[in-house]
Structure formats: C-alpha cells, structure tokens
Amino acid sequence: MYRGINEEIYELKERLRTKEKLDSFRIMTMEELNKQKQNLQNLRDILKKEEKDVTKLESMSLSTFFFDLIGKKEDKLDKERKEYLAVKMQYDECILAIRELEDEIKKCDKELMNYSSVKKEYEEAIKKKQEMIINEDGDKGRTLRDLLDKQNELKLNIKEVKEAINAGKNASGALSQMMEPLDSARNWGIWDMLGGGFFTDMVKHSKIDDANKMSYDVQQCLKRFQKELNDVNEFTDITVDIGSFATFADFFFDGLFADWFVQSKINESISNLDNANTKVGDIIEDLNRDLTIMESQQESIETKINKLLER
Numbered sequence: 239m240y241r242g243i244n245e246e247i248y249e250l251k252e253r254l255r256t257k258e259k260l261d262s263f264r265i266m267t268m269e270e271l272n273k274q275k276q277n278l279q280n281l282r283d284i285l286k287k288e289e290k291d292v293t294k295l296e297s298m299s300l301s302t303f304f305f306d307l308i309g310k311k312e313d314k315l316d317k318e319r320k321e322y323l324a325v326k327m328q329y330d331e332c333i334l335a336i337r338e339l340e341d342e343i344k345k346c347d348k349e350l351m352n353y354s355s356v357k358k359e360y361e362e363a364i365k366k367k368q369e370m371i372i373n374e375d376g377d378k379g380r381t382l383r384d385l386l387d388k389q390n391e392l393k394l395n396i397k398e399v400k401e402a403i404n405a406g407k408n409a410s411g412a413l414s415q416m417m418e419p420l421d422s423a424r425n426w427g428i429w430d431m432l433g434g435g436f437f438t439d440m441v442k443h444s445k446i447d448d449a450n451k452m453s454y455d456v457q458q459c460l461k462r463f464q465k466e467l468n469d470v471n472e473f474t475d476i477t478v479d480i481g482s483f484a485t486f487a488d489f490f491f492d493g494l495f496a497d498w499f500v501q502s503k504i505n506e507s508i509s510n511l512d513n514a515n516t517k518v519g520d521i522i523e524d525l526n527r528d529l530t531i532m533e534s535q536q537e538s539i540e541t542k543i544n545k546l547l548e549r
Contacts, residue, residue: 243367248390250360255394257353259469264346266465271339274332281329288322331454385543392536395470399529402466406522409459413515416452420508463518470525 367383 243363243370244386244390247360247363247367248393250356250363251390252394253353253356254360257350257356260346260350260353262468263465264343264350267339267342267346271336271343274336274339278329278332278336281325281332285322285325285329288325382543385539389536389539389543392532392539396529396532396536398466398469399525399532402463402470403522403525403529405459405463405466406518406525409456409463410515410518410522412452412456412459413511413518416456417508417511417515419452420504420511460514467521470528
C-alpha cells in the first residue's frame, strides 16, 4: 500500500539531502574564498617588498664596489631572488585557487536552482503519507512504515559511506603516486651531498618538480575526501580533524617551495606524505567497518519487511 509513496519520499529525501550538502559546500567554499583573498593581499604586500629588495640590490652604486670586492653581492642578490620567486609561486597559486573557488560557487548556485522547491515537495509527500496511514491505521501498518523509513535512511547512509571510501582511495592513490618522485629526489640528494655534481643536482631538481606538479592534484583529492567525511560524520563513529589534511598540504607547499634545495625539507615532505597516507588508510578501514555494519542492518530490515508482507 505504501510502496509508491515511500519511493516518492525516498527520492525527495535524497534530493533534499543533496540540496543540504550543496548549501553546506557553498558556505565552506565562501569561507575558503574569503580566506584566500586575504592571503592574496598579504602575499601581494610581501611580493612588493621582495621585488623592491631585489631592485634595490641590483641598482646599488657606491656599495656595489664594496660588495663586489668582498664577494658578497652576488650571494645576497641570489638569496633575494630566491625569496622573491618563492613568494611569487605562492602568489600565483593563490590566484589560481581563487579563480577555481569562484567557479565552484557559480556551479553550485546553478545546481541549487534545480532544488529550489524540493523542501516543499518533500513536506507535501510526508503529509500525503500521514493521511494514508490515518486512513489505514493498525499495528502492521505502523510497523511496516517504521521499517521502510529505516530502510530508506540506511540506503542513503550506505551510499554516502561508499562515496567517502572511493574518495579516500583516490586520495591514497594520489599520495602514493607523489611519493615516488620524492623518494627518487631524496636518493639523488644524498649523492648530491656526497659531491655528485651538476648532473645529480639537475636530476634531483627534476624529481622535485615532478612532485610539485602532482601536489595540486593531491590537495584536491584530500579536499574531496574531507567533503565526503563531512557528509558521513553524522551517522558514523568516525571523528576526524577536518583541517589536518589541509594543514599537511600547506606545510608541504611552504617547506618545499621555500627551501626545496635543502635535503632535510625533502625528508620532511616524505614524512608528511607517509603520515597523511597512513591516516587516510586508517579512516578507510573505519568506513569499511561501518559499511559492513550498515549492510548487515539493511539485510535484517529487508528480511523483516518481507516476512511482514508475506503474512
């Protein structure tokens, strides 16, 4: 009797949950956008200062002869240029992040238009079901209604846990892939410190550059994983510091970009990657455990529903 209305409510509830997730995502994206805009302003100020330092050193007049004489001008100029380039890379990355966040908000607003009336439709369907139950009251009807409601809730929860597991696997794969060039850079760096010369230094820098190209994808995978974890936090026992992954990524960027020629920084970056991958793996295990429990509960409910309908 309630099959049609329950299917309608399930579909509307899924759409309503999607709308709630979009609303939540938009709020978080706006917060991140404001944060990045403030960061851009700070980087712009630092960049101007670093550029001024380089220009000032390049145009030295009376002091130039003295610095040249003691052999320190080029060293100082090289240091200032490296500091400028490090800030410039962070500045460019920040601009890219702002553009992508603005695009995400536009896409989110466009998608939200498809769910403008879903709350009203859901409330109307619930009211319709309530009227049906009033007209057909009884122990069997109430029991069946409760079981079907639980079944619908479990279906949605299982779907979101599976999405979180897939996002976690993607993040773990990206972290593992990024580990390869950094491991190679560490090995070449050891040879470089032992006097490997120009070739080993060039290969080491090439491997670091490969890791750098992967680092943005790693951040995006981790952010997607964070988003999926937010969606399952309400009905699982998993508690996660959502900011921990972003902290890892920011530390990696800051350390590698500012001091990429230092071997210790390569080792720190590898350690951070390994720790993040271990944490992702632990969370995936917890998600799989909860998924098994939910699927068992779903099977039990389906059995009860079938027995009730067969009476």
